[in-house]
Structure formats: structure tokens, C-alpha cells
Amino acid sequence: MRHPLLHTGALSLALLLFGCAVPSDRPEPDPVLTPDEFATRIDRLETEMVSRCDAQHELLATHVQRQELMDTDMREFGSLLRHLRADIERLERGDDGEPVVVSRECAADELGLANKAVVGRSEWIGLPDAGTYLKARIDSGANTSSLSATDITRFERDGEDWVRFKLGLGENDVAVEGVRDDWIEAPIERRVRVLQAAGETSRPVVSLLMTLGPIRETVEFTLNDRSHLNYPVLLGRRFLMDITVIDVAESYIHERPEFPGGRPAEEAEQDEAGDQDDEEA
Known part of the structure; x- marks a missing residue:
């Protein structure tokens, strides 16, 4: 049996001989530089x-x-x-x-006016359903447009309220002569109440096709007798809104429409000469 001391001595000798292979945690020293380096x-x-x-x-x-x-x-x-x-x-x-x-001049597009028609303080309009032209007063102060009418008679057709009437024209009002006494019929769209000195009245409102220069629109008209006024037609805000711009310094900017039995458009200037600018409400 090998002696324990002999075994311990052999192990110590092996550690001494191979100690350089055992890792060490101590950092390696920096290499020593020569003066030249x-x-x-x-x-x-x-x-x-x-x-x-x-x-x-x-x-x-x-x-x-x-x-x-x-x-x-x-x-x-x-x-x-x-x-x-x-x-x-x-x-x-x-x-x-x-x-x-x-003054700064604004472009039409800036003001949203590019697609709007310019109208004067008075214009010629056409009523294809009645077959005539009439003078119209432009009035942005009025809400609904108005058409001069007489002999206004209410009747019923197919269960709906209708009205028949004649154009309320004075001797000086210009129109196609052949239609002055013709009856016009239209359904009643609604009725409006009007307060006057004599009391409250109710007027029918009808829709009629109307032309004014390049404009061709169905317009609501309140029917009442305007034969004592200067213009048989008044155009209010409901028509003017979004489609027209008013130039109050001009009148009859657009040509008068022509209808069978009426006078040619080039003669309209003669009928415009006696106009009065003042118009009652």
C-alpha cells in the first residue's frame, strides 16, 4: 500500500511543475516601453x-x-x-x-360669384306658360316674388287645390297683346298671410317657369293685383339667392325674350324709355 505522505508529495510536485497553466484573475501588467517607443x-x-x-x-x-x-x-x-x-x-x-x-379688387372666384348671373335693378322676364314677356323689378328686400294677377279663382283638380287667373296688367304695361285676357292655371303651392292697413289677407303662391337672360328656373310667385304699380312682376330673394348678383347701377342687362305675337327684342329699348325707378312695396 502506497504511503499517504508519498501521495501528497507527488501532488505538490505536480502543481509546482504545471502551475503556469492554472488561470489567474490578476491583470497582466502593461508592457514596458522603451524611451524611443x-x-x-x-x-x-x-x-x-x-x-x-x-x-x-x-x-x-x-x-x-x-x-x-x-x-x-x-x-x-x-x-x-x-x-x-x-x-x-x-x-x-x-x-x-x-x-x-x-381699394382692393377681388376676383369673382374669391367672392363665389363666378357662376352667378348679373342682373340690373329692372329686367325683362319671360313666362313660357303664359306666352309673354313682362317687366320685372328686382327687389332683394322682398322674400317671395310677386306676379300681378286678377280674377283669381280657386278650384279643385284631382283632389288638389288649383287656381286660375289672368295677368293683372295696366294700359302702360308691356306684354304680348294676344295673351292679356288669357286664363292661366296652376296648382297652389301654399298660401301666405299678408298684414295690411285694411287687415290680414291670404294670397296663393304658384310655381311658374320663368326665363331671365341665361336663367331658366321655376319660380314661386305670390298672386296679387299689382296693376297700380310700375312693374307687374317683382323678383325677391327666394329667386335671387345663390344664382344672381344685382348691379343697381344698370337695368335691362339681358335681352327681352321673344314670343309668338310679341314685338322683336330689338324694339325693347323703346318700351324701356318711360320706366320709373320708384316702386311701392
């Missing part, structure tokens, strides 16, 4: 620092140059602004020193 490394570091400083100086010089250019531009901009203000003040004063009001 140290000087070389210092030179390299110095060169890198000088290069970095040169780059920083160049970047700083670039920033300074840009700042100087910006300062120059700002001075020029300030000078231009002062001159512009002086020109504006001179234009506002005018040559005689008085202020000048400059």
Missing part, C-alpha cells in the same frame, strides 16, 4: 491633437464668416424695409400730401 507615441498623440485643433479652428472660422454674412444681409434688409415704408407713406399721402385710398 515612448517618444514615438507622444509624437503621434501630439500630431493628433494639433490636427483636431486645426479642424476646430477652421470650423470656428466658417461659423464666424457665416455670422458676418448674416449680419450684412440683415443690415441690407433693414435698409430695404425703411425705404419701402417711406414709399408706402409717400403713396398714401399722394402728390398733394393728401391720403390716397387704395
Whole structure:
């Protein structure tokens, strides 16, 4: 049997012989530099620092140059602004020193007027259902349009309320002569109440096809006798809204429509000569 001390001694000898293969947690020491290697490394570091400083100086010089250019531009901009203000003040004063009001012209598209027809304070309209032209007064103060009518008679047709009437025209009202006494029939759309000095009255409202220049629309008319007024037709906001613009300085912008039995459109100017601008409500 092998002696225990002999076994322990052999193990210790093996550890001494192979101890260099056992890993160690201690860091390896930095290699020792020779004086030449140290000087070389210092030179390299110095060169890198000088290069970095040169780059920083160049970047700083670039920033300074840009700042100087910006300062120059700002001075020029300030000078231009002062001159512009002086020109504006001179234009506002005018040559005689008085202020000048400059109005801005708006494009039609800006105001939403591009697709609207321009109408004057009075226009010729056509009533194809009645076969005549009539003079119309444009009145944006009135809500519903009005047509002069007489002999207004209510009747029933197919269970609905209808009305028949004749055009209420005075001797001076211009129309196709052959239709002055013709009956016109139309369904009653609704009735409106009107307050007058004599009391409250109810008027029927009918829809009739109407033309005015390029406009061809079905228009609601309140029926009442306007023969004592200057115009047998009054066009109110319900018709004017969204499709027309009123030029109060003009009248009869659009040509008078022509109907069988009526006079040609070129003779309309003679019938417009005696118009009166004043119109009762």
C-alpha cells in the first residue's frame, strides 16, 4: 500500500511543475516601453491633437464668416424695409400730401360669384306658360316674388287645390297683346298671410317657369293685383339667392325674350324709355 505522505508529495510536485497553466484573475501588467517607443507615441498623440485643433479652428472660422454674412444681409434688409415704408407713406399721402385710398379688387372666384348671373335693378322676364314677356323689378328686400294677377279663382283638380287667373296688367304695361285676357292655371303651392292697413289677407303662391337672360328656373310667385304699380312682376330673394348678383347701377342687362305675337327684342329699348325707378312695396 502506497504511503499517504508519498501521495501528497507527488501532488505538490505536480502543481509546482504545471502551475503556469492554472488561470489567474490578476491583470497582466502593461508592457514596458522603451524611451524611443515612448517618444514615438507622444509624437503621434501630439500630431493628433494639433490636427483636431486645426479642424476646430477652421470650423470656428466658417461659423464666424457665416455670422458676418448674416449680419450684412440683415443690415441690407433693414435698409430695404425703411425705404419701402417711406414709399408706402409717400403713396398714401399722394402728390398733394393728401391720403390716397387704395381699394382692393377681388376676383369673382374669391367672392363665389363666378357662376352667378348679373342682373340690373329692372329686367325683362319671360313666362313660357303664359306666352309673354313682362317687366320685372328686382327687389332683394322682398322674400317671395310677386306676379300681378286678377280674377283669381280657386278650384279643385284631382283632389288638389288649383287656381286660375289672368295677368293683372295696366294700359302702360308691356306684354304680348294676344295673351292679356288669357286664363292661366296652376296648382297652389301654399298660401301666405299678408298684414295690411285694411287687415290680414291670404294670397296663393304658384310655381311658374320663368326665363331671365341665361336663367331658366321655376319660380314661386305670390298672386296679387299689382296693376297700380310700375312693374307687374317683382323678383325677391327666394329667386335671387345663390344664382344672381344685382348691379343697381344698370337695368335691362339681358335681352327681352321673344314670343309668338310679341314685338322683336330689338324694339325693347323703346318700351324701356318711360320706366320709373320708384316702386311701392
